Amino acid sequence: MPDTTLPATRELSYAEAIREALAQAMEADPRVFTLGEDIGVYGGAFGVTGDLVHRFGEERVIDTPISELGIAGAAVGAAITGMRPVLEFQFSDFVTLAMEQIVNQAAKIRFMFGGKASVPMVVRMPAGSGTGAAAQHSQSLEAWFAHVPGLKVVQPSTPHDAKGLLLAAIDDPNPVLIFEHKLLYKTKGHVPAEPYRVPIGTAVTRRAGSTATVVATSIMVHRALEAAEALAPEGIDAEVIDLRSLRPIDTAAIEASARRTGRLLVVHEGVRTLGIGAEIAAHVAGSEAFDFLDAPIMRLGGRDAPLPYNPVLEKAAVPQVPDIVAALRSLAAGG
Amino acid sequence: MAVDVIMPRVDMTMERGTIRAWKAQPGDAVREGALLFEIETDKSAMEIDAPASGTLGRILVPAGVEVPVGTLVARILAAGEAAEAGSPPPPIAPAPSQAAPSDLPPALAAPAPRVAPPPAGDAPRPRATPLARRLAREHGLDLASLRGTGPRGRIGRADVEAARAATSTAPAGAAASAAPPMAFHSSIRADLGALLELRARIAAARPGSAPPGPTTLLLRLLAALLPGHPALLGATGGSVDVAVALAHEEGTRLAVLAGLQGRRAEWIAAELARLAAPGAAGAAPPPPRHALVLANVGRIGIEGHAAAPRRGEAPVLAFGAIDRDRRATFTLAADREALDPAEAMRFLSRLRDFAAAPWLAL
Numbered sequence: 220m221p222d223t224t225l226p227a228t229r230e231l232s233y234a235e236a237i238r239e240a241l242a243q244a245m246e247a248d249p250r251v252f253t254l255g256e257d258i259g260v261y262g263g264a265f266g267v268t269g270d271l272v273h274r275f276g277e278e279r280v281i282d283t284p285i286s287e288l289g290i291a292g293a294a295v296g297a298a299i300t301g302m303r304p305v306l307e308f309q310f311s312d313f314v315t316l317a318m319e320q321i322v323n324q325a326a327k328i329r330f331m332f333g334g335k336a337s338v339p340m341v342v343r344m345p346a347g348s349g350t351g352a353a354a355q356h357s358q359s360l361e362a363w364f365a366h367v368p369g370l371k372v373v374q375p376s377t378p379h380d381a382k383g384l385l386l387a388a389i390d391d392p393n394p395v396l397i398f399e400h401k402l403l404y405k406t407k408g409h410v411p412a413e414p415y416r417v418p419i420g421t422a423v424t425r426r427a428g429s430t431a432t433v434v435a436t437s438i439m440v441h442r443a444l445e446a447a448e449a450l451a452p453e454g455i456d457a458e459v460i461d462l463r464s465l466r467p468i469d470t471a472a473i474e475a476s477a478r479r480t481g482r483l484l485v486v487h488e489g490v491r492t493l494g495i496g497a498e499i500a501a502h503v504a505g506s507e508a509f510d511f512l513d514a515p516i517m518r519l520g521g522r523d524a525p526l527p528y529n530p531v532l533e534k535a536a537v538p539q540v541p542d543i544v545a546a547l548r549s550l551a552a553g554g
Numbered sequence: 555m556a557v558d559v560i561m562p563r564v565d566m567t568m569e570r571g572t573i574r575a576w577k578a579q580p581g582d583a584v585r586e587g588a589l590l591f592e593i594e595t596d597k598s599a600m601e602i603d604a605p606a607s608g609t610l611g612r613i614l615v616p617a618g619v620e621v622p623v624g625t626l627v628a629r630i631l632a633a634g635e636a637a638e639a640g641s642p643p644p645p646i647a648p649a650p651s652q653a654a655p656s657d658l659p660p661a662l663a664a665p666a667p668r669v670a671p672p673p674a675g676d677a678p679r680p681r682a683t684p685l686a687r688r689l690a691r692e693h694g695l696d697l698a699s700l701r702g703t704g705p706r707g708r709i710g711r712a713d714v715e716a717a718r719a720a721t722s723t724a725p726a727g728a729a730a731s732a733a734p735p736m737a738f739h740s741s742i743r744a745d746l747g748a749l750l751e752l753r754a755r756i757a758a759a760r761p762g763s764a765p766p767g768p769t770t771l772l773l774r775l776l777a778a779l780l781p782g783h784p785a786l787l788g789a790t791g792g793s794v795d796v797a798v799a800l801a802h803e804e805g806t807r808l809a810v811l812a813g814l815q816g817r818r819a820e821w822i823a824a825e826l827a828r829l830a831a832p833g834a835a836g837a838a839p840p841p842p843r844h845a846l847v848l849a850n851v852g853r854i855g856i857e858g859h860a861a862a863p864r865r866g867e868a869p870v871l872a873f874g875a876i877d878r879d880r881r882a883t884f885t886l887a888a889d890r891e892a893l894d895p896a897e898a899m900r901f902l903s904r905l906r907d908f909a910a911a912p913w914l915a916l
Contacts, residue, residue, distance in 0.1 A: 429878070479855055481685050481711065511855070513685040513711045514704075553704035 228411050234267045234404040236378035237343070240385040241268070241305060243414045245275050248303060251389060254281040254290060255307030255343075264309045265345050265404050287313045291320035291342070298340040299328065303389055310356045311344035311398060325394040326369030340395075341388045347400040347438060347488055348537055354525035357533070359489035361398045361436075365465035365498075371395040371419055372465040376440040378408040380463060383417030391419065400438045400488075422469035424476070428458035431482035431550050434473055434499055436462045439486040439519075439538060446543035455551045465495055473499060474508040481513035482550045488537045491520025514554035517546050556635060557606035559590065559628040561621050564600045571595050572620040573627065578610045584630060591617075591627070606630045682709035689714040693860070695721075718860075739860040739887035740898050744906040747880040749775075752912050756819075769798065769850045770823045772873055775908045777814040777822070778915035780845060782904070785897045789843045789868060797868065799849040800830050810844050844868050852876060861887040869893055 231239065244251045252275075257264055259272040259282035272280040283290050287308060294304040308314050314321065321342065329337045348357035365372045371393060375381040381399065388395035425440060426447050435443040440461040447457035458476055462469070477483045483503055485496035496518035503509065503516060519538040527533050561571050574592040578584050590604040608630040615627040680697040682690070686709045690697050693714070700717050702709035749771055757765035766774070773796060780786055780794045787794065794814040799806050809829035811822065847868050851859045852875035861870035869888035876882045884905060886898050908914050 427878075481683075509684050510688045511685050513683045553708060553710055 228409045230407045231378050231382075231410040232405055232407050233375075233378045233381050233399070234265060234269075236382040236408075236410045237267050237385055237399065238269050238271065239410070240382040240389075240414070241271060242274065244303075244305075244386060244389045245271075245279055247414070248389075250301060251303040251305065252279040252281065252297075253305040253307065254283050254294065256283055256285055256290075256309045258282060258307050263307065265401060267307070267343075267399075267404065287316035288320060291317035291325070294340045294342075295320050295324050295328070295338055298325075298338045298394075299336050303339055303341075305341040305343060305385075305389060307343045309345070310352070311346035311360060312355055312358050314342070314344060314360065321364070321370070321394070321396070322367055326367050329393060330369065337392045338394050339389075339392045341385070341391075342394070342396045343385070344396065344398055345401045345404075346398040347402060348521075348526045348533055349402045349438075351528065351530055351533065352401075353528040357526040359398070359437075359487070359521060359537075361396070361465055362487075362489050362493070362495045364396050365468075365495060369393070370466065372398070373419055373463060374398045374400070374437040374465065375417075375463065376400075376403065376435075376437050376461050378406065378410045380417050380423075380461075382410055383415050384419065384463070386414055387416040387419050390416065395419065398437065402438055406441075417463070420464045420467035420469060422463055422472040423461050424458060424472070425461050426457065426459040428456040429480060430454075430456045430458075431484060431547055432458045432460060432473070432476040432480045433484045433486060433543070433547070434460045434462055434476075434496075435486045436465070436495065437488060439488060439543075442538065442540045443486055443543055445540045446547060449540070449544055450547055453548075455547055457547055462495075468499070468502075470502055470506070473503060474506050477503050477508040478511040481511050482554070483512070484517045484519065484543075484546055484550055486519045486538050486543055486546075488521055490523060491518055492523055494518070494520045496520055514550055517550055517554060519543060519546055556611065556629045556631050557608065558626050559605060559630060561593070561615070561623050561625045561627055562602060563623045564593070564595065565597060568595050568597075568623055570620050570622050573615055573617050574599065575617050576613060578604075580610055580612055582610050584608060584610050604630060608632050609635075680709060681707055683711065685711050686714045693718055694862070736865065736890045737862045737887060738890055738895050738898075739885055740895065740902055741858060741860075741883050741885040742902040742906050743881050743883050744909040745879075745881055746876055746909055749909055749912050750876070750880055766819045766823050768852070768873070768876070769848070770819055770826060771912070772848065772850075772909075773798070773811065773814060773822045773826070774817075774819045775905070775912065775915050776846070776848070777817055779901075779904055779908050781815055783897070783901050785893060786869065786901060787845050789892075790845050793845075795844045797844040797847045798826065798829070799847055799870075801854075808844075808847060812844075846871055848873065852882060858883040858885050860885050863887055863889050863892075865889055865891060867892075869898070 241253055253268065258268040259277060259280055262269045268280060290306050294306045297304045325338045325340060346359050346361065361372055361374060364370050371391065373384045373388065373395065375384045385397060388397060426444055428447065433443045440459065443459045447459055450457060458480055460472060460476055485499045487495055489495065500516040500518060519542055522536045524536060526536055571593045574594045576591045577589045584590060584604040584607065586605065586607045587603050589601050591602050593600050593602055611629040611631045613628045615621050615625060681702060682697050687697065689711060695714060695717055697709060700709050700713055702713055704710045753765050753771060776796055777794055793812065795810055795812040796814055797808040797810045800809050811825050845868060847870045849859065849861065849870055850873045852873055855875050858874045859872040861872060863870055867889065869886055869892065872885040874883035884902060886902055888898055
């Protein structure tokens with residue numbers, strides 16, 4: 220295995236970090252296998268699985284027919300009978316075909332059987348816009364699943380977290396959905412060589428600041444950080460929290476930061492209306508942090524429209540750095 | 555203990571019911587399980603048994619009156635209990651759309667006000683952020699008297715702080731509403747870098763045990779500092795007795811650490827933990843006299859707090875939040891009768907020096 224000869228921390232891409240986590244999990248545990256469309260010899264639509272089929276064989280890196288409901292059903296069944304399946308949907312949009320297995324079966328079985336069965340399965344999904352793939356291949360549907368008790372939902376924003384959250388998800392005795400952002404697959408970052416876990420349900424502060432708190436998810440973490448750096452010379456010192464996990468949600472981290480800064484902006488790519496930002500805003504408004512708010516809570520999210528194919532409109536449909544800059548300026552001025 | 559008798563729900567769809575007849579009168583002895591009254595719903599009639607044995611108290615819903623399910627209709631009193639014992643029953647509101655029958659007892663006559671009605675003819679509620687409201691409340695400022703500089707004239711934290719700065723520099727008369735006339739306060743910024751470094755070194759030297767917290771370290775400094783300020787120790791006869799304000803859900807209580815002089819940080823930390831433990835409040839009444847009240851308001855992020863001790867109360871030292879430059883504001887508030895402002899300033903100045911160079915406390 221070449222990994223062991225590398226230094227402890229190397230630069231890996233987000234896609235490579237996910238592949239390394241899959242390989243390490245399969246090396247460590249014969250119950251772990253992965254299945255999905257074109258993940259074998261083709262190496263995955265976004266190249267995530269790469270050479271895994273050559274390293275672990277077709278029994279553990281299974282190319283499936285184009286049948287999302289069938290893939291999910293096979294994974295739920297395998298998980299109930301003691302395996303640790305990691306399934307990939309080629310685009311997260313296709314999860315709509317598998318809703319029955321994920322929402323009605325995977326999320327409920329533990330409860331329907333009084334804890335005597337559980338579904339330790341992981342669903343990996345490329346999500347988000349920015350690739351010119353139009354309305355049916357560009358959505359951010361994570362909030363749908365975060366609404367379902369019995370599911371865990373995470374959104375890694377860095378190669379480090381992509382590996383650590385995937386390993387934590389595989390360990391988890393219950394179903395975990397991972398929304399990976401397509402634009403992040405080629406981004407690079409430091410990734411420890413040894414296996415490690417990022418605990419599900421913990422947010423992380425990516426930038427400390429005192430003027431306002433920005434809670435961001437996935438690629439919006441990077442856009443929020445860029446906006447924060449752009450505003451620093453103006454004396455607007457934003458704190459950026461990477462939520463990482465939508466369910467369970469790290470409300471303590473959000474509350475503590477909002478209490479300190481008194482201003483809160485939530486930024487996500489999923490549609491703003493009835494989105495995760497609404498949940499966070501409502502939570503903070505109803506928490507002890509309310510008494511520390513010095514401006515109305517702001518939200519940025521996707522527009523109320525299917526993602527356009529036109530690249531200019533596609534960009535305009537979801538928050539970009541200038542949108543976050545403008546929102547933070549407004550928030551700093553009282554909202 | 556009186557037992558409530560309510561209009562029961564006798565079928566799944568029942569929303570309201572009418573008492574057809576009472577089978578006992580106030581003052582009668584009733585037995586649990588025996589018939590107490592009959593009801594009528596839109597579907598059926600039912601006999602209802604007494605839920606407890608005792609004496610039937612006042613009947614709150616007479617026969618013939620329709621009330622919602624769950625309405626208190628009477629009470630059964632325990633032996634020796636007077637009819638008026640316990641809290642008076644809440645008034646019952648008939649459904650607002652229905653006219654109340656004219657023979658309703660007084661308890662039924664007026665709907666229960668659930669929300670205080672807005673004061674008629676008053677000025678509109680000032681537009682202010684939650685933080686501004688809280689700060690104004692804490693500092694005794696009237697929001698209506700403040701000018702908001704935020705969007706749509708909203709009052710924010712900056713506006714409250716500007717108003718506070720204005721009142722504390724204004725002539726005594728202008729600040730009269732904010733604090734008792736004889737109270738004053740002084741503030742100082744202190745560099746806590748060395749103190750926090752000391753804490754880090756203690757932590758490194760004793761891995762596995764929690765290092766002393768900021769309150770403990772500050773008390774340790776006060777133990778060394780206060781004996782040099784006899785003016786502050788008059789109330790305790792020279793003993794360094796310091797009260798710590800402990801925040802609780804119900805409010806704040808004072809825990810007094812008596813005889814701090816010469817105490818080590820470990821003793822202080824243990825004593826603090828003991829006094830802060832739930833139930834410690836009732837165990838032993840704190841000594842009535844203390845030299846100083848220490849309030850670690852920075853624990854919840856407050857930067858500075860000017861308390862307003864009343865005549866005869868000990869001075870209050872507020873320890874503000876430690877900022878990113880490892881500085882914090884100390885605010886001493888006292889009654890001028892009890893402490894000379896010049897002495898308060900000397901004390902704060904030495905406190906700052908001790909905090910910046912904690913080895914002076916040795």
